[in-house]
Amino acid sequence: MNEALAGRVKRLISGSANRVVSAVEDLAPEMVMEEAIREVDQAIDDIRAELGQVMTRQYHASQRIAAENERHEDLDERIRVALKQERADLAESGVERLLDIEAQIPVLESVLAETREAQAELEGYISALQARRREMKQDLKDFRSARESAANAPEVVGAMDSSSGVERRVEKASESFNRILERAGGVGLGGSALGGSALDHKAAAATAELEELARKNRVKERLVAFRESV
Numbered sequence: 580m581n582e583a584l585a586g587r588v589k590r591l592i593s594g595s596a597n598r599v600v601s602a603v604e605d606l607a608p609e610m611v612m613e614e615a616i617r618e619v620d621q622a623i624d625d626i627r628a629e630l631g632q633v634m635t636r637q638y639h640a641s642q643r644i645a646a647e648n649e650r651h652e653d654l655d656e657r658i659r660v661a662l663k664q665e666r667a668d669l670a671e672s673g674v675e676r677l678l679d680i681e682a683q684i685p686v687l688e689s690v691l692a693e694t695r696e697a698q699a700e701l702e703g704y705i706s707a708l709q710a711r712r713r714e715m716k717q718d719l720k721d722f723r724s725a726r727e728s729a730a731n732a733p734e735v736v737g738a739m740d741s742s743s744g745v746e747r748r749v750e751k752a753s754e755s756f757n758r759i760l761e762r763a764g765g766v767g768l769g770g771s772a773l774g775g776s777a778l779d780h781k782a783a784a785a786t787a788e789l790e791e792l793a794r795k796n797r798v799k800e801r802l803v804a805f806r807e808s809v
Contacts, residue, residue, distance in 0.1 A: 609726075612719045619712045623705055630701040637694035644687045651680045658805055667802070674801045678794070 654677045661669040 609719070609722060612715065612722065616712060616715050616719070619708055619715065623708050623712070626701055626704050626708070630698065630705070633694050633697045633701060637691060637698065640687050640691040640694060644684060644691065647680050647684055647687065651677060651684075654680070659808075662802075662805055670802060670805065671798060674798045674805070675794075678797060678801070 654673050658670045658673040658677070661667075661673060
């Protein structure tokens, strides 16, 4: 869950709990309870929307991994053919592209793993909110029953006892609801930006040259391995 949505949900829950308690004191909790249920419905809809985005990223990552693996297999075969035909130039070009693919695949696999983890978390939040919504609906039903009983009670004392019982049930529901959303809140999918001072031009050029030398060495090593396997 992104931080903005998590923060909004936590504010929604803590605010709802306070308003419920205040409304009970004013002897008008039913409207607030209904509004709290609607807010839970909205939170569920928002989490489902984010889940849809996560599933889209998961699908694209999965498709990319499949495509890159297919390209890898195709290049592997082409390199072997080039070496058999003594076309070292083509084989070297193929190995360079092969290494580029191998550098990307772990990142794509990491994205896929992250989206699967996020999917499980978001689905858990939805299940928890749906369960809490059912409890809130039952609390509302109990309140209405208690109110009818209080209205039909011949003694004022009985009505006061019913109101007290309703207040306890509402307070208990609010506390439980807050616990659920605390578990859901504060979990972010976004990453942090990396900072640091830039290298000067000379150092950057040297670093780039070293990286290129290392890359060429990897290409040569892979070509040797291909020749030995042909």
